[in-house]
Amino acid sequence: MNNTLYIKQLAAELGFDHCGIARAEQLDDDARRLERWLNKGMHGNMQYMENHFDKRIDPRKLVEGAQSVITLLFNYFPSERQRPDAPQVSKYAYGQDYHEVIRARLKTMLLRMQEHIGPVQGRGFVDSAPVLERSWARRSGLGWIGKNGNLIHKQAGSFFFIATLITDIPLEYDSPVGDYCGTCTRCLDACPTGALVSPGVVDGSRCISYFTIELKEQLIPDKMQGQFDGWMFGCDTCQDVCPWNRFSKAHSEAAFTPVPAILNFSTQDWEDMTEEAFREIFRHSPLKRSKYAGIRRNLQFLNTKP
Template identity: 65%
Template sequence: MNPILHSQSIKQWAQELGFSYCGIAEAKELTDHAHALERWLNKGMHGSMHYMENHFDLRIDPRKIVPGARSVITLLMNYFPQQVQQTDGPKISKYAYGEDYHEVIRPKLRILLEKIRENIGEVEGRGFVDSAPVLERAWAEESGLGWIGKNGNLITKQQGSFFFISTLITDLPLAYDNPYTKDFCGSCTRCIDACPTQAIHLNKVIDGSKCISYYTIELKDEIIPASMQGKFDDWMFGCDTCQDVCPWNRFSQPHQQAAFSPVGIIQDFNSLEWEQLTEEAFKKVFKLSPLKRSKWRGIMRNLKFIQSESDK
């Protein structure tokens, strides 16, 4: 067993699979992050996302997810597009331009685990893509990939923050990267100042119950609260404002994943064309898209809400 060579091999395989960065940390309890998560939940900042309250012990200790876990492998995949939306229609978060990232990344994690087993030996492990009680950004920081910015996103010094984060937890002992201990946000408050709903607080605290992404994706109510009227800035699905204004994202480079290429409708449709989109057409066009999470009914609700903002 050679942890250093194994780690080097895993990082090489990750790169071959299309991941932009790979970092490795020792599996352990994330005590500091546990306290922060507990305070966040107690303040109700998760809104109606009650699943965030579940499996607290698993969220803070990967060894309870994969018994005998020794290593947490964190992988970043770039999704910054070649071209952002040009239409004057409703805005959609860049991560949702193409296919659902869960379906794109999950098979790659399976392949990576198989490569480890074929080349290193019998290894127990599980891969996760925003689909389990795993603190992905915390593990990315522990793995030396970047720091958690004031907007709550992981920021890399090389390419900013437009990345999907996934994790592979294994019982394989590896060579561990040094945690990222520096914070290069400095005195900048652009994300705080630009947030349309004032969801970003000091000390990297994000009030999820005020975030536009929460209202347009997570909230399943038929009506968006009137208190949010006039604050959505034409965002119909998700929101990139805090990332768009981040100085570090001037280093973002276009992704090379064909699956993340924009669906034509997203680039071309104006508000009227969206309004005329039937449920049947929506299901056909967006069957592989993250937009299906909100369903046609949710998209129409969001569209109606931002249209009512512009009418005033």
């Protein structure tokens, strides 16, 4: 119990907004859901989703002797917004690349645990390894999986990054909470491309985020023209319409301060931007994942009439 309390206090001290802990074990139900999803081809060209299936469903294959999965939520909801007439960027990408920011906190957290508790072995992950983060967050009592496929926290909404720290020490475990989506279908109704095919099931191959970020070095299919609602990088529609996000509060993380260009660029500014300027302005931004060529492709697609 003392170690569990220390870890949760440490998480808050390091800037994480919420912390939950679950027993490390195989995720049998999630394994079946993931297998069905893959078999239906809903991962599109994201072949990496097929890799390391055994590790995705069992954290003990990622950390030898794993006993506990610590899940951490980090708020990224911004206090400022883009100009509405410009190509839209998902809010998670307004500031610095979250991988860099959160990975450093996870390393610090593990070091502090080793200093305080003893020879703790563990590994931290943030959206860069075969870990079912949302499943662990749900099992840790941090929320439920909404009809849009996102984790929803009852007091804080869904604009969070999810990180996990898998360790080999036993801790006190949290219990899952209920599902509070009820009969609401706002996200299902609002999805511009119909990617939310049923409650909690996202056809990744139809998602705007897939086309604008994950689809590498290919043209976006013509059949999708006119369906992107101005989204150039990612999409927040299903979160923006979710009633639970009325509880979202602006983050206080300096690293996630919006890049000025994201808030201020007009459509013309984006179109006039050179590759050199792109590399300089977005050198620490998630936008670099699409590269300059990807952003140019997305802009061209938005400007093509169906």
